[in-house]
Structures are given as structure tokens and as C-alpha cells.
Amino acid sequence: MVSRASSARLHEHGCVDAETLTDHHTERGRAVPQGVPSVIPDDGLTTRARRNLPVLAVHTGDGKGKSTAAFGMAMRAWNAGLDIGVFQFVxxxxxxxxxxxxxxxxxxxxxxxxxxxxxxxxxxxxxxSWIRHSGKESDHAEQAAQGWLEIRRRILERTHEFYVLDEFTYPLNWGWVDVDDVIEVLRSREGKQHVVITGRRAPAALVDAADLVTEMVKTRHPMDAGRKGQKGIEW
Structure with a gap:
């Protein structure tokens, strides 16, 4: 039981105590908060159908943790039995x-x-794995374009159920991959195919098309104090 004083402190820091969570279910003997939507759209869908719609998530911003959060979601998707495809750009x-x-x-x-x-x-x-090169020098722009074409094919064929397009905002910003084509494919994808895209400076059109957008903001970083990245934290 949460005391009134404790509850007040939780709210003061932007937290919600267990008593205020009105929508939850039990998983393995414990309550799992699901949250309460602030808006109920008039879209003709049931609550269950709306909950099960595929999600397009974008992790952007200058702060650390964009890819880490996406891979964490992939592990959660793996636990749910989803077919996972990870595609790292750059x-x-x-x-x-x-x-x-x-x-x-x-x-x-x-x-x-x-x-x-x-x-x-x-x-x-x-x-x-699907591209074979005879030369030693690679054309990164061409390979990024070929990479997107392969992902595009997989989305159209519904190959995976959970996609991570890591650092994908960079080839979009550099003009290596057509943003309009990406948006069209993502918006029209069939079935329950979740997609998470990471990288700084996500194009506005991608942000507008996404269901979930998180902007990572750096408040402090060890590198600011001259400390290099370390195993287990950065990689």
C-alpha cells in the first residue's frame, strides 16, 4: 500500500503509483501496466484491434541510447516469438x-x-549477405540503396514480424535512399510488421509517419569528461 506522502512524492517526480494505473493485466502473477489512452479515436476498431496494430517507431536525437533501446525492443519481440530482422547501416x-x-x-x-x-x-x-563484390573498395551509397531494396522486398513479402533499421536516418539524410519510397512502403505494409528506425536527425516525413517517436537528449556523457567508450556500456 502506497502512503499519501509517498504517492505525492511520486507525482511530484512525474511518476505514477500502482493505485492510479487503471488498465493492467496479470502476467506470470504480477501486474503489468498498459496505460490508458488519452484519446479514443472514432476509427471503427475495437480496443483489442487497435492495440494489435503494427507499430512504426523512430528513435532519434543527439543523445545516447537510440540503438540500445531498439535492440532491447527486439529482445522483447524475440521473447514474444516474433521473427526478427536487424539491418545495420553505416x-x-x-x-x-x-x-x-x-x-x-x-x-x-x-x-x-x-x-x-x-x-x-x-x-x-x-x-x-545477399551482395557479392569483386573489388575491395565499396560504394557505400550504392550498398545502402541495395540494402533498402532488400528490406523493401522483405516487407512486401512479409518476411519478418519485427524489423530494426539501425542508423537508417543517415542514408535517408544523405540522399542515398529515397525518403518518399520508404514512407510509402512503411505506410502500406501489410500484416503485423513492426519497424524500428534509429539515427540522428530523422526526416520530418518519417517522424510524421511514425506511431512512436522518441528523441534522445544528452544531458551528460562520460566523453564530456574525456572518458572513452568502454565494453559493456557502448558496445
Whole structure:
């Protein structure tokens, strides 16, 4: 039981105590808050149907945590048994992040035991598994365009149920990938295909099309004090 004083302190700091959560269900013996929509649209859908609509999420801003949050959502999707496709733009094909190792291991666990969902992880450049290059120098713009064409095909064919397009705002801003084509494909995607896009300076059209937009704002960072990134925190 939350005391009145404790409840007041929670509200003072922007928190909500358990007694004020009016919409929740029980999962594994504990209450899971789901929140109460501030608006009930007149769209002819039931509450359940509206809840199950696919989500387009955008994580943008100059702060740390955009990709980390997207990969966290992917792990949650894996636990729900969804088919996951991760597509990393800009990052080097030789650079392995901790989330890649974790999600790849979860994909292997699914293949062995059936637990969770399948996972595919692709990187830009030589990391794209469907592109073969004869030369040593790669055209990043062309590879980004080819990467989007492959993702586009998969969305049209409903290959995955949860997509992470990591750092995808950069090729959009640089003109390597057509923003209008991306918006059209995402808005018209069929079935229940969730998509999370990360990166700084998300185009306005992408923000307008998204269901969930989070802007990461840097308040303080260790690099401001001359500290370099470290394993387990940055990768």
C-alpha cells in the first residue's frame, strides 16, 4: 500500500503509483501496466484491434541510447516469438556490438529449442549477405540503396514480424535512399510488421509517419569528461 506522502512524492517526480494505473493485466502473477489512452479515436476498431496494430517507431536525437533501446525492443519481440530482422547501416561489417552477439545467440537458441523467435542480422557493406563484390573498395551509397531494396522486398513479402533499421536516418539524410519510397512502403505494409528506425536527425516525413517517436537528449556523457567508450556500456 502506497502512503499519501509517498504517492505525492511520486507525482511530484512525474511518476505514477500502482493505485492510479487503471488498465493492467496479470502476467506470470504480477501486474503489468498498459496505460490508458488519452484519446479514443472514432476509427471503427475495437480496443483489442487497435492495440494489435503494427507499430512504426523512430528513435532519434543527439543523445545516447537510440540503438540500445531498439535492440532491447527486439529482445522483447524475440521473447514474444516474433521473427526478427536487424539491418545495420553505416556500421562497419567488422564491428561486432554486444547486442549482435546476444540476439544471434537467441536466434540459435530458437533454432535448437523452438523458444522465442528466429533472428537474422545483416550489416551494411560486406556484411550484406545477399551482395557479392569483386573489388575491395565499396560504394557505400550504392550498398545502402541495395540494402533498402532488400528490406523493401522483405516487407512486401512479409518476411519478418519485427524489423530494426539501425542508423537508417543517415542514408535517408544523405540522399542515398529515397525518403518518399520508404514512407510509402512503411505506410502500406501489410500484416503485423513492426519497424524500428534509429539515427540522428530523422526526416520530418518519417517522424510524421511514425506511431512512436522518441528523441534522445544528452544531458551528460562520460566523453564530456574525456572518458572513452568502454565494453559493456557502448558496445
Amino acid at each position: 556500421k562497419s561489417a567488422k564491428w561486432k556490438v554486444g547486442e549482435e552477439s546476444a540476439l544471434t545467440a537467441l536466434g540459435e537458441l530458437h533454432a535448437q529449442t523452438g523458444q522465442g523467435g528466429p533472428v537474422q542480422w545483416h550489416k551494411m557493406g560486406e556484411g550484406w
